[in-house]
Amino acid sequence: MKTELGPRLGVNxxxxxxxxxxxxxxxxxxxxGxxxxxNNDLMMKxxxxxxxxxxxxxxxxxxxMLLNNKDGKPQCRLQV
Known part of the structure; x- marks a missing residue:
């Protein structure tokens, strides 16, 4: 959408x-069938x-993913 459809339609x-x-x-x-x-695992590397x-x-x-779980630790496994 960003690189083909948008530019073709003049939409950014x-x-x-x-x-x-x-x-x-x-x-x-x-x-x-x-x-x-x-598989969203790529996003967590x-x-x-x-x-x-x-x-x-x-x-x-x-x-x-942004809320803390019951023990107060962040739930997010995303590594930045």
Whole structure:
């Protein structure tokens, strides 16, 4: 959208990468007749922000990733 469709239509919009954990099972793709989870593990690796910055203008983690769990430790496993 950002590099092809937007320029062709004369639209310049910001691209935001939504971030979630693979084990949340919230995003599925149908492959070979079966629904499987998207693998979001790439987003949780130490160099992920650098890679995402090559195509996205911002990231947006789910708000659950920003809240503390019951023991007071952050839930986010994203390494920056």
């Amino acid at each position: 919009v910001k691209l935001v990468q939504l971030i979630s954990y693979t084990d949340w099972n919230e995003t599925k793709d149908k492959k070979r 079966q629904w499987i989870n998207y 130490p160099d992920s922000i650098k890679e995402i910055s090559q195509y996205a203008d911002a990231i947006s983690p789910d708000y659950h």
